[in-house]
Amino acid sequence: MSEGEETNPIVPLSANARRVLGVLVEKAKTTPDNYPMTVAALISGCNQKSNRSPQMSLDENDVLLALDELREHGAAREIQGSGRVNKFRHAAYDWLNLDNPQAAVFTELLLRGPQTQGELRTRASRMYNLADLNAVKSVLDSLIEKDLVEALSPPGRGQTFAHKLYPHEERQYLEARVEKQSAKSSAVPAEQKDAIDQLISRLDAVTSRIDELEERIKQLES
Known part of the structure; x- marks a missing residue:
């Protein structure tokens, strides 16, 4: 760590808050047209079946409490959205000093x-x-x-x-x-490990593509 560099102390987060923060950063990168996010969009992102481990089933109250936790630590912010729906954005880059x-x-x-x-x-x-x-x-x-x-x-x-x-x-x-x-x-042979790694890579690519298509469908239906 360079001299004079300011860092925030590590603050443990609940599983729900970590999931919400991860979704906010992910969607800001992968679907910027739908960011900042509503609570409904966050619920969908937290509970999606691909690119998540473990699987979760969060409801509105879970997400709101997680957002309160994140805002308390300065990791997320609420902004005024269009109409009467408020939206949320992350502050991870500042909070954790990330590039x-x-x-x-x-x-x-x-x-x-x-x-x-x-x-x-x-x-x-x-x-x-x-x-x-x-x-x-x-x-x-x-x-x-x-x-x-x-x-x-x-x-x-x-x-x-x-x-x-x-x-x-x-x-x-x-x-x-x-x-x-x-x-x-x-105990698994190296060749089998390589095959498993390749399979995981292919599955990850497929699930990422599915996520992209699901987001496009949501945009078309909205």
């Missing part, structure tokens, strides 16, 4: 939980083009330096990274889950 590639990677960690460099490259590239794994590593290193991201497993193939906005109890659960997954994958 565009950092925001793309961090958002994927918010929306999908812990991931490897390869998974992050595939998924975050829909918001910012990451040329190769070295580009992802550079972004992750910068986020680690800001104390926003950490590695959950040792260096090497399949190393997993997570953001640091988890409350303590969730963080402990994640560590246990990653250790269990690592133990299982260690």
Whole structure:
């Protein structure tokens, strides 16, 4: 961290607030015509079936409480929308001191939980083009330096990274889950791991395309 650089202290967020913040940043990048977002649009974005882990089923009250939490920390803002519907926008760039590639990677960690460099490259590239794994590593290193991201497993193939906005109890659960997954994958041959990685990449590309088509349909119907 450079001398004199101002950073905000890490504030753990609830699962609902993390999901809402991730959706706000994602949609600002992928569907700017529908941003800032109404509460109804946020509910749809939080509960969509693709590009989300875990799956959620948030209602209006859940989203409003999450927005209150985010606004309390300065991570989101309410603005006057057209007509009588208020809309919301994120303030993640200022709150967490992020640039565009950092925001793309961090958002994927918010929306999908812990991931490897390869998974992050595939998924975050829909918001910012990451040329190769070295580009992802550079972004992750910068986020680690800001104390926003950490590695959950040792260096090497399949190393997993997570953001640091988890409350303590969730963080402990994640560590246990990653250790269990690592133990299982260690017995899988390298060729099979490559095939699995390729399949995940193809599925991610398909689900991203489905999301784009769903957004276009919503625009046409509105």
